[in-house]
Amino acid sequence: xxxxxxxxxxxxxxxxxxxxxxxxxxxxxxxxxxxxxxxxxxxxxxxxxxxxxxxxxxxxxxxxxxxxxxxxxxxxxxxxxxxxxxxxxxxxxxxxxxxxxxxxxxxxxxxxxxxxxxxxxxxxxxxxxxxxxxxxxxxxxxxxxxxxxxxxxxxxxxxxxxxxxxxxxxxxxxxxxxxxxxxxxxxxxxxxxxxxxxxxxxxxxxxxxxxxxxxxxxxxxxxxxxxxxxxxxxx
Numbered sequence: 001x002x003x004x005x006x007x008x009x010x011x012x013x014x015x016x017x018x019x020x021x022x023x024x025x026x027x028x029x030x031x032x033x034x035x036x037x038x039x040x041x042x043x044x045x046x047x048x049x050x051x052x053x054x055x056x057x058x059x060x061x062x063x064x065x066x067x068x069x070x071x072x073x074x075x076x077x078x079x080x081x082x083x084x085x086x087x088x089x090x091x092x093x094x095x096x097x098x099x100x101x102x103x104x105x106x107x108x109x110x111x112x113x114x115x116x117x118x119x120x121x122x123x124x125x126x127x128x129x130x131x132x133x134x135x136x137x138x139x140x141x142x143x144x145x146x147x148x149x150x151x152x153x154x155x156x157x158x159x160x161x162x163x164x165x166x167x168x169x170x171x172x173x174x175x176x177x178x179x180x181x182x183x184x185x186x187x188x189x190x191x192x193x194x195x196x197x198x199x200x201x202x203x204x205x206x207x208x209x210x211x212x213x214x215x216x217x218x219x220x221x222x223x224x225x226x227x228x229x230x231x232x233x234x235x
Contacts, residue, residue: 171196171234
């Protein structure tokens with residue numbers, strides 16, 4: 001027997017053994033599984049409804065009619081590139097971003113101040129705030145002189161006027177009296193202090209007359225006095 005004949009005989013014996021094993025335990029005869037060499041592969045079952053693909057790692061998914069194969073390569077490689085980054089928190093649709101809410105002027109609950117209401121310290125239209133009276137303003141005239149029977153005395157009259165909005169309450173008047181000789185030489189000035197005729201009401205006036213005298217020895221025969229200076233200290 002040649003080598004080729006020996007190989008063929010071994011193959012026939014092996015096939016007969018396999019056939020005998022397949023028929024064991026059954027009454028319908030044996031068969032040998034030969035695979036898909038000569039037939040067609042049955043198609044896998046397909047879903048009949050809509051399938052939602054849920055991508056892994058937060059990638060955006062899509063909704064459509066699935067093919068039942070579980071292939072998510074299209075959803076992972078396509079629109080996911082333009083969606084939110086993987087792992088980043090998503091914001092609900094229609095919610096304002098923090099930058100758009102900054103500077104808003106929405107009124108908080110319980111805030112009773114209206115947008116156009118006047119603030120503290122202001123008055124509403126049509127109302128007048130109380131006016132404050134102006135302070136006192138005192139002026140006085142040059143002294144009016146009148147001689148007496150004594151050369152070292154004379155009568156002096158001064159007119160006072162308060163043009164302010166507040167009364168003058170008190171004060172003092174200083175009179176400067178000059179001693180003059182026959183040639184008009186001014187030898188000395190004597191100052192005398194009198195009381196201001198207060199109070200002087202607002203926007204009113206008052207006159208005061210005093211008899212002003214100096215020491216008689218200061219005014220020898222032929223000399224006289226003249227009151228020329230008036231100084232007022234008032235409050």
